Amino acid sequence: MFSTLAAFLGACLLIAASPGPSTVLIIRQSLRSRRAGFLTVLGNETGVFVWGVVAALGLTALLAASQLAYDVLRIVGAVVLVWFGVQAIRAARRGDGGRELVGDATRESGWRSYRGGLLLNLANPKAAVFALSFLPQFVPAGAPQLPAMVGLAALWAVFEIGYYGLYVWFVGRLRRILDRAAVRRRIEFVSGGVLVALGVRMALQG
Template sequence: MTFQTWWLFFGAVFLLSGKPGPNMLHILARSVRVGLRRSLAAMAGCLSAVVLVLVASAAGLSAVLLASPVLFDGLRYAGVAYLVGLGIRAWRGRDGALDVPGHTGSPAPVGLRRLYRDGLLIGLSNPKLLLFASAFLPQFVEPARPQAPQFAILIVTFAGAELFWYGVYALGGRRLAASLTRPALRRAFDRITGGIFLGFGAMLLGTR
């Protein structure tokens, strides 16, 4: 892999990773609710999912999904159910107490293990990511050279771009949290994030 090829890949994944999606919304919402430091556990969960998907695509596991529509649909429906459940929790304000000044919400603080688990499941909720990665990564791999080191470089680069944007969204969440001191604004935040997660679930349900 040449430096020019790597640079082209980095530019593409940097732009792709920065697009608002379930992972980025989850990081932003977690930063608002539990604080920047504790949201690191959610970032670790999302990043673990991304790396697992990229490794799986490099190993050719996407062919299994393509060969088994039943398996793909099963994973898709599981992802839809999780996103919808998360959206309902967020809509009802039951996704953990908000970490904002003066807030004394009844939900108990969210543990680090759950923060990591939720981030991991969010990242794994869309099986189409595996198919996308399997089609995207090989375009930047030179067949004449050893492929494993090239895939490793691409995966590390992708993970680094994701992590950068996680930090950006988390910092944005902390700035947003300072504005959510009024109950009406907190309820609006719950409704908006919940509605977006429900929308992501509906979009995943409609994919084929």
């Protein structure tokens, strides 16, 4: 069991270290505030856990087997990525990418951050299919598959909360430098462009 968990956590580290749309969004939101960045992480990891549970129930096999279902989710995911990218570019043009909010606006912004991380993950069909192929490899021999995969999905999500939490902390430490208006606008433009490019690539992939 120990060797299996060690291998699983090592694989989780490699997955988290691979840059992707979630990483871009987490860094962008962390520039607004640590709270926004961490809530984006929580939203993203909720999506990771959801896909893990869905994989444990065998439902993602239907997605992997149905080209139509996969393509529909792929196009939705592409639209979501492009939308996030356009939002970042618009924020850069307005110059409000790093403003802090107070009161009800802060609560609304926090919910938006969490929802954004969740939506970005759930709209990614690759995340669903990957969970289906990834988790069963680490189920111990003789263990009941459903509870074991749900437990692994929870461990995966918790591990990534800790990993991406370091991103949030590190960006927060650099905010004094990154919070300059010109620097912030450039980062918003770059992150927005990357998200749009990733969305277009997802839309064009078969």
